[in-house]
Amino acid sequence: MYDGMKIALIGFMGAGKSSVAAALASRNDMRVLECDERIVELCNGKSIPEIFKDEGEGFFRSKESEVLRLIVQENVDVISCGGGVVTQDENVQLLKEHGYRIVYLDAPFELLCERVGGDPSRPLFYDKEKARQLYGEREALYRECADLILPVGEQSASSIAHILMQLLSSSKEEEKKESLYSVVGDPICHSRSPLIHNAAFEAFETTKYYFAWRLTGDDCKKLCRLLRSGALAGASVTMPLKEMLLEQVDELTDSAQAIGALNTLYLQEGKVVGDNTDWSGIVRSIEEQTPLVGKKVGVLGAGGTARAAAYAVKEKGGALYIFNRTQEKAQKLAEQFGGTSGALSDEDGIRSCDILIQTTSVGMKPNEEHSVVPAECFRAGQVVLDLVYVPKETRFLLFAKSAGAKVIYGDRVFLWQGVRQSEIFSGGKAPVEVMKRALSL
Numbered sequence: 001m002y003d004g005m006k007i008a009l010i011g012f013m014g015a016g017k018s019s020v021a022a023a024l025a026s027r028n029d030m031r032v033l034e035c036d037e038r039i040v041e042l043c044n045g046k047s048i049p050e051i052f053k054d055e056g057e058g059f060f061r062s063k064e065s066e067v068l069r070l071i072v073q074e075n076v077d078v079i080s081c082g083g084g085v086v087t088q089d090e091n092v093q094l095l096k097e098h099g100y101r102i103v104y105l106d107a108p109f110e111l112l113c114e115r116v117g118g119d120p121s122r123p124l125f126y127d128k129e130k131a132r133q134l135y136g137e138r139e140a141l142y143r144e145c146a147d148l149i150l151p152v153g154e155q156s157a158s159s160i161a162h163i164l165m166q167l168l169s170s171s172k173e174e175e176k177k178e179s180l181y182s183v184v185g186d187p188i189c190h191s192r193s194p195l196i197h198n199a200a201f202e203a204f205e206t207t208k209y210y211f212a213w214r215l216t217g218d219d220c221k222k223l224c225r226l227l228r229s230g231a232l233a234g235a236s237v238t239m240p241l242k243e244m245l246l247e248q249v250d251e252l253t254d255s256a257q258a259i260g261a262l263n264t265l266y267l268q269e270g271k272v273v274g275d276n277t278d279w280s281g282i283v284r285s286i287e288e289q290t291p292l293v294g295k296k297v298g299v300l301g302a303g304g305t306a307r308a309a310a311y312a313v314k315e316k317g318g319a320l321y322i323f324n325r326t327q328e329k330a331q332k333l334a335e336q337f338g339g340t341s342g343a344l345s346d347e348d349g350i351r352s353c354d355i356l357i358q359t360t361s362v363g364m365k366p367n368e369e370h371s372v373v374p375a376e377c378f379r380a381g382q383v384v385l386d387l388v389y390v391p392k393e394t395r396f397l398l399f400a401k402s403a404g405a406k407v408i409y410g411d412r413v414f415l416w417q418g419v420r421q422s423e424i425f426s427g428g429k430a431p432v433e434v435m436k437r438a439l440s441l
Helices: 017-028 035-042 048-055 057-073 089-097 109-116 128-145 157-168 193-203 217-229 241-247 254-259 278-287 304-315 327-336 347-351 395-402 410-426 432-438
Strands: 006-010 032-034 078-080 100-106 148-151 180-185 209-214 234-237 264-268 271-275 296-300 319-324 340-343 355-358 383-386 406-408
Touching: 006 017, 017 032, 017 078, 017 157, 032 035, 035 048, 035 057, 035 078, 048 057, 057 078, 057 089, 089 100, 100 128, 100 157, 109 128, 148 157, 148 193, 157 180, 157 209, 180 193, 193 209, 193 410, 193 432, 217 234, 217 241, 217 264, 217 271, 234 241, 234 410, 254 271, 254 278, 254 304, 264 410, 278 304, 278 355, 278 383, 278 410, 296 304, 296 347, 304 319, 304 327, 319 327, 319 347, 327 340, 383 395, 383 410, 395 406, 406 410, 410 432
Parallel strands: 006 078, 006 100, 032 078, 100 148, 180 209, 180 234, 296 319, 296 355, 319 340, 355 383, 383 406
Antiparallel strands: 148 209, 234 264, 264 271
16 A cells, blocks of 8 residues: 555654554554553553653653664554654664654644643643743754654544555555645755645635655655646745756746746646746735836845846846856856846945845854845845845844845745745635734734
8 A cells, every 4th residue: 555665753742643653554554663652561561651750751761762773673664753752863863774754743832732731641741831841842853854744733643644645655546635735855844834835725724735845856756746646736845956856847837947946836737837936926025115127136146046036027127137256157147137247246236226135045044144245235225135034134134224225034035935836726816814924924
């Protein structure tokens, strides 16, 4: 029934790992093992709360790693891991080395409280506030190591198991397929696409489901096969696959072809179509503040994102100026989209622009205090957009605000490109306000 991919389920207490594992076992004759049950056996039947009370958490973690080393040698299909398995790097590495696809069941904390709050068998859930702090610490670890991130809400354990098998199955049997959508790329741990698209699906009262999937360039052909088979209904694409997938799809829209990258996949008349909504996100974010037509627009950088910005400016009738450290790259991009090139050191040229679009990764690193251009490049009256959206307040935008410019945060572009994707996925108008609330905008 399935393609031999082994599954390790991770997630916080109450996320439903045991229930999903049981559903996989009953539906597909898969062999399932529970880490916690094996620990109890190893400790002569002593319960988990008793182990914590008598021996301490450190002892429990050592037994957890010991049990995991034994389980992977048995080559079981599904491992239901304890909530703290990710706190030991060796555990995660062990699972990956033995070919397990790590699946994070991503349940919101309040749902977990409803399920297991006050349960005496959950020793780390006695104190809700301490449990909340622990959840925050572990969530980042879950996301960082996961190959699949499946949001858990109203879905039953059986539904989650069905979704997993729909993605991993090699069966040709005609089964009822869910309408599944995903963001794909590597990394995907911090992607907020599931937030906005699942919120939109709920607003439409559909059974569509959106998740995050870590895929590399080697998986491009498999992704397109899943789309053609109906196992996936559509996908959002992030780095490093935006350019890699160009050769794998059946058709490209005009925007994806001109930009040389795609960020959206969907099936149309049996063909996988690659589209690009990044440029429309840029347009809609800027035009909330000012029209692009007739404006002098400076694009900082000459990479893939700069191509989307250049296409946006060209499509909306702006005067395009490309500023980049490498003059040759700036000139090549400017020529392709009918613009003018310049150097990032051209402070007067940059300051003369009505609109500035920052497309480089400068400012993305935590606590980074660099800006791609100095404060002297900004002036009052400019409209300034930074496509970096984490962190929200970059040094680049702080310089612009200090000069009196009107700033646009990168999360607006993320929202509007997602809105356009939602329209493609649903075939109708997107619930913009719902998607804004999901992003806390």
